[in-house]
């Protein structure tokens with residue numbers, strides 16, 4: 001089945017993505033209001049970046065669903081995927097399909113987000129342009145058939161607004177938790193309302209924007225800046241700043257060299273926090289079949 005399709009005009013805006021991305025960025029600006037500030041909110045943003053970004057996106061969408069670098073029980077896989085959905089980074093099958101397309105056609109004409117088409121394009125511009133064939137069933141069937149086999153992921157695909165409603169529901173959950181916590185700590189509902197607002201603004205909106213730009217930096221910066229250990233036939237690079245922010249995803253040249261590996265750490269100092277989380281899950285008996293880097297596989 002071909003994924004080639006008629007090119008769409010430059011101005012064909014992908015409103016389903018453009019509106020939420022713009023809205024969440026604007027709502028995150030509420031963080032400058034002193035009334036919305038609390039250290040609880042800041043901690044929620046920092047911890048949330050790890051929980052929803054590292055576990056949801058890096059571990060769930062990327063290393064588990066896209067590359068099958070490890071196995072986890074279905075219930076745990078769905079928890080990870082739901083954390084990723086709460087990062088508002090597309091449905092599981094569409095994220096996986098676009099990422100596999102990137103690996104198959106890195107930095108050529110078919111790459112959805114190559115910096116060769118512009119830095120801003122690779123960072124977030126590509127999300128604003130409607131590309132009908134990448135929304136088609138044929139595209140998903142070709143690049144993410146194994147994901148769509150799962151009824152939960154298929155349902156998310158069949159109901160286009162479901163992911164957005166899950167995101168809204170989890171934001172409401174943050175608000176209710178903040179309301180009750182503030183009421184419990186201070187004894188009045190006004191303090192509860194303020195803490196609810198703080199947790200929603202910092203713990204949801206600011207955190208979502210942080211996770212977005214960290215993920216997007218892997219698409220843009222690690223194909224532009226950094227060193228290359230391997231000659232991989234595209235522009236991928238190892239970038240320590242992105243690796244630090246993205247918990248190991250910035251060792252992107254290592255990843256392109258060996259995408260099947262659960263680890264991007266090829267030198268002792270190329271710390272891969274996401275892989276350490278995978279090892280923790282393995283020690284707890286949750287993760288299995290963890291694929292080692294190629295040089296270690298070959299040694300064995």
Ligand SMILES: [Zn+2]
Pocket residue numbers: 102106219223236252256
């Ligand atoms: Zn890449």
Ligand SMILES: [Zn+2]
Pocket residue numbers: 062066067099103255259
């Ligand atoms: Zn990958």
